[in-house]
Amino acid sequence: xxxxxxxxxxxxxxxxxxxxxxxxxxxxxxxxxxxxxxxxxxxxxxxxxxxxxxxxxxxxxxxxxxxxxxxxxxxxxxxxxxxxxxxxxxxxxxxxxxxxxxxxxxxxxxxxxxxxxxxxxxxxxxxxxxxxxxxxxxxxxxxxxxxxxxxxxxxxxxxxxxxxxxxxxxxxxxxxxxxxxxxxxxxxxxxxxxxxxxxxxxxxxxxxxxxxxxxxxxxxxxxxxxxxxxxxxxxxxxxxxxxxxxxxxxxxxxxxxxxxxxxxxxxxxxxxxxxxxxxxxxxxxxxxxxxxxxxxxxxxxxxxxxxxxxxxxxxxxxxxxxxxxxxxxxxxxxxxxxxxxxxxxxxxxxxxxxxxxxxxxxxxxxxxxxxxxxxxxxxxxxxxxxxxxxxxxxxxxxxxxxxxxxx
Numbered sequence: 336x337x338x339x340x341x342x343x344x345x346x347x348x349x350x351x352x353x354x355x356x357x358x359x360x361x362x363x364x365x366x367x368x369x370x371x372x373x374x375x376x377x378x379x380x381x382x383x384x385x386x387x388x389x390x391x392x393x394x395x396x397x398x399x400x401x402x403x404x405x406x407x408x409x410x411x412x413x414x415x416x417x418x419x420x421x422x423x424x425x426x427x428x429x430x431x432x433x434x435x436x437x438x439x440x441x442x443x444x445x446x447x448x449x450x451x452x453x454x455x456x457x458x459x460x461x462x463x464x465x466x467x468x469x470x471x472x473x474x475x476x477x478x479x480x481x482x483x484x485x486x487x488x489x490x491x492x493x494x495x496x497x498x499x500x501x502x503x504x505x506x507x508x509x510x511x512x513x514x515x516x517x518x519x520x521x522x523x524x525x526x527x528x529x530x531x532x533x534x535x536x537x538x539x540x541x542x543x544x545x546x547x548x549x550x551x552x553x554x555x556x557x558x559x560x561x562x563x564x565x566x567x568x569x570x571x572x573x574x575x576x577x578x579x580x581x582x583x584x585x586x587x588x589x590x591x592x593x594x595x596x597x598x599x600x601x602x603x604x605x606x607x608x609x610x611x612x613x614x615x616x617x618x619x620x621x622x623x624x625x626x627x628x629x630x631x632x633x634x635x636x637x638x639x640x641x642x643x644x645x646x647x648x649x650x651x652x653x654x655x656x657x658x659x660x661x662x663x664x665x666x667x668x669x670x671x672x673x674x675x676x677x678x679x680x681x682x683x684x685x686x687x688x689x690x691x692x693x694x695x696x697x698x699x700x701x702x703x704x705x706x707x708x709x710x711x712x713x714x715x716x717x718x719x720x721x722x723x724x725x726x727x728x729x730x731x732x733x734x735x736x737x738x739x740x741x742x
């Protein structure tokens with residue numbers, strides 16, 4: 336079926352395989368946050384469909400179950416169907432998959448349906464916020480990309496599918512192309528010597544650095560996609576040198592989904608055709624109601640050409656940086672660290688390895704480093720945890736009294 340015929344009919348929802356995978360990803364993140372544990376402690380590929388949510392190895396208590404059910408309800412917009420209450424009554428992974436499949440109208444009758452999906456921002460620059468995307472808008476982007484990807488045979492997805500980037504490329508795109516999507520251990524095995532011609536790798540910049548360092552040569556006809564933050568030009572060139580046929584860099588945000596793309600680190604991004612610049616905002620010109628929807632972007636963009644459809648991001652307006660593909664505010668993290676009873680002041684900066692470092696002023700002459708790092712692990716999510724911490728009697732400042740960097 337060609338692209339135009341897809342768009343002429345009511346857009347489909349998600350198939351059962353994708354729904355099950357997304358629920359697992361969402362549960363993993365929920366438990367990781369609630370239990371202050373690494374996401375690596377929750378191997379979702381080992382969870383059986385018949386797995387009870389309240390029994391080992393998951394073992395959700397009543398509060399965790401309500402939180403997880405709330406997250407599933409929010410993401411899949413189950414409250415639009417009246418089926419959300421059944422999440423607390425049906426307590427296996429397959430039950431939840433069946434319930435969402437029914438709600439999305441993906442079970443064959445197409446009679447229920449929802450308006451779309453609701454994704455949450457990371458919250459690392461402040462309070463997490465919810466952003467709704469209609470099925471029409473999600474499939475619009477997928478259809479636009481799929482038109483150039485008919486030669487792909489498998490998708491190797493290394494990003495979580497319950498966020499907008501992972502959902503678009505690890506759930507909707509393989510469904511549209513009719514090709515398998517490898518995730519979790521299957522994806523890792525493919526990247527460890529199992530890539531085949533026609534594969535497309537979905538990753539974020541930090542993961543691409545790892546792929547570059549651990550790959551000697553790509554097979555022929557391997558493409559890749561990167562998003563969530565800027566990728567270093569040396570990483571891009573290194574991947575090309577090892578035989579990566581083409582890399583797609585997608586610029587976007589949780590609020591907007593994809594905004595533009597490019598295929599070379601020397602080129603600007605090209606706006607997707609449904610966007611139009613209006614001053615410091617973007618207009619979505621093709622909404623389902625026919626009305627234009629306006630978005631204020633968190634980044635500063637430099638525009639090129641009279642037509643103003645070519646652009647380059649020039650940094651966040653709020654000072655946020657990228658850590659592991661997630662926007663993180665150093666000031667926000669410093670404020671959290673300053674809440675420790677032994678800390679009077681703190682400043683946080685990016686280090687050279689793409690993580691964070693912190694300088695703290697302690698109330699005592701010395702601070703118990705082991706206890707402090709344990710507090711960091713219990714209090715901050717992984718992307719916000721400084722990997723190195725310096726202490727001193729005062730924050731580092733230059734001769735003008737301004738904060739300066741430290742080594």
